[in-house]
Amino acid sequence: MKLNAGVEWVLHTCLNLGWIEEDTREGASTARLAAFYHLPPAYLGKQLQALVRAGILTSTSGPRGGFRLARRLEDISVLDVVTAIEGRxxxxxxxxxxxxxxxxxxxxxxxxxxxxxxxxxxxxxxxxRELASETLADIRDRVLTFSPGAPRQTRAWFENTRA
Amino acid sequence: MKLNAGVEWVLHTCLNLGWIEEDTREGASTARLAAFYHLPPAYLGKQLQALVRAGILTSTSGPRGGFRLARRLEDISVLDVVTAIEGRxxxxxxxxxxxxxxxxxxxxxxxxxxxxxxxxxxxxxxxxRELASETLADIRDRVLTFSPGAPRQTRAWFENTRA
DNA sequence: ATATCCTGGACATTACCTATCCAGAATTTC
DNA sequence: GAAATTCTGGATAGGTAATGTCCAGGATAT
Known part of the structure; x- marks a missing residue:
């Protein structure tokens, strides 16, 4: 009884996308999202594709392409994400x-x-039910309480490694 | 995220032991407990050993030996059983x-x-918490409501295959 | 003494998770 | 239009845990 490791990866990744989009209005590529936590890019890509199929993310091909949130963090429950990766x-x-x-x-x-x-x-x-009762926005808000500098720090990293 | 199959096996097996002991005051061997559901005997034995280590069952060697409940069904939570098989x-x-x-x-x-x-x-x-709130006695009582003949039928099977 | 039965360990098999790679399509940039 | 970037889906390989078997040893009843 163990969840896929991808669940942890994509939950954190969705939070990161939330902060990035607040700032730049752009998404991020698999390569950079993976590099942020030193995750295997190709495998993280598989998980993100699952989120796209579940309607949680959208993707665009080509340069400047990548992944973006399909809707606001308020409208994504943790269960949505878990189910996208883990199935029903x-x-x-x-x-x-x-x-x-x-x-x-x-x-x-x-x-x-x-x-x-x-x-x-x-x-x-x-x-x-417990997972359905919490949204990614709830998690984000608790992160802000504990470490208010997280958004700025995350944005800075993605900007600095932009090239 | 999947539980060991043994969880299902031993939950049903514990209920069977409850009915057998009500009747004969004796336990049952791995071989017969496995035969009841056509389960692989050696593998079920491993699971039952885990329940013994967890203090849910007791075992006795030799002829007429086998497994018995270490305490009443009222005092065994479903979580106890799950934890014994699955770990913490x-x-x-x-x-x-x-x-x-x-x-x-x-x-x-x-x-x-x-x-x-x-x-x-x-x-x-x-x-x-959900699993801890329910005991094997609770499950037994619901079985009785749905199929009152279950205890008699189970006892009969174990008696008829005794030899 | 013998037959029964649990115990623990070693071992084989299987399934699934993790991870990589590649060809193809889409898209931006020049 | 050409080239570079990036996602998509499939094929595939490797690793780990679950599943299942086997056996030697010890305990117990007859």
């Missing part, structure tokens, strides 16, 4: 082993009926 | 990529400070 699979996947036990009804879908499955589903639901 | 690792593991970004403080533990990490930790906490 639950941590607990009911394999319906009751079907292999005595007295099983072949027509029954134990994913909805089985009491064990129900309990585990509720836990997964609680996890998702 | 969270779904989201903060790799502190902020340490690799500009302006990082090498002395800072970003697992507690980073706003992204905090959000993801809260979600994991909500998941655990």
């Amino acid at each position: 699979t639950n941590a607990f996947e009911c394999t319906q082993i009751l079907h292999d036990g005595p007295g099983a009804n072949p027509a029954t879908d134990y994913r909805t009926v089985c009491a064990v499955s129900q309990t585990m589903s509720r836990a997964d639901l609680a996890w998702r | 690792t969270n779904a989201f593991e903060c790799t502190q990529i902020l340490h690799d970004g500009p302006g990082a403080n090498p002395a800072t533990d970003y697992r507690t400070v980073c706003a992204v990490s905090q959000t993801m930790s809260r979600a994991d906490l909500a998941w655990r």
Whole structure:
């Protein structure tokens, strides 16, 4: 039960894009976004492509191209981002082993009926609900409280490495 | 982000043990517990050993030996079982990529400070809290409501395959 | 003594995550 | 129009963890 490392990467990357766009009204390329944290560029690119497919980012090809936020941080929940990378699979996947036990009804879908499955589903639901209740803007605001200089520092880095 | 399959196996197995012990005051061997759902015996054995180490089951060697519940279903939370199999690792593991970004403080533990990490930790906490709030007795009672014949049917199977 | 059964470790297999590379298309710049 | 930049999608390789098997050893009941 471990999330893809990409979840951490893209959450931070989206926050960075928020600060960049506030300033320059431009996006950033995979290469520079990856260099910011010394992440493998090609692999981060895969994750960003997933965000584009999920409608969280937009991309443009060519020089001066790159990725931008498709909407405001207020309108992107953490769950949106997690789901884009991780898919909709639950941590607990009911394999319906009751079907292999005595007295099983072949027509029954134990994913909805089985009491064990129900309990585990509720836990997964609680996890998702928690992530759905927080937006990237909420996270950004908490970053600002803890380290107010973060936006300026991030913008400066992207400007200085522009060439 | 997927739980070990063993979680499903041992949750159902613990419920079966509950019904068996109500009746015969005896445990059941790995071989028979596995046969009940056509699970690989040796691998289920590994999972049951983990439950013994966690203090959820007790085991006895030799003929008529096997596994028994170490305490009542009322006193075993679903989280206890999940943790025994899965360990205490969270779904989201903060790799502190902020340490690799500009302006990082090498002395800072970003697992507690980073706003992204905090959000993801809260979600994991909500998941655990949900699992901790439910006991195996709760699940058993819901099974009884849905299929009152389950205990009798399970006991019958274990008695008939006794030899 | 013998048969049963758990224990722990070693080992093989499989699946998935991580990561790279490349050809192709889109876009800007000159 | 040519060249450089950048995203896109697919193919592929490597690594790690989950899955599954096997066996020697110890414990226990008959």
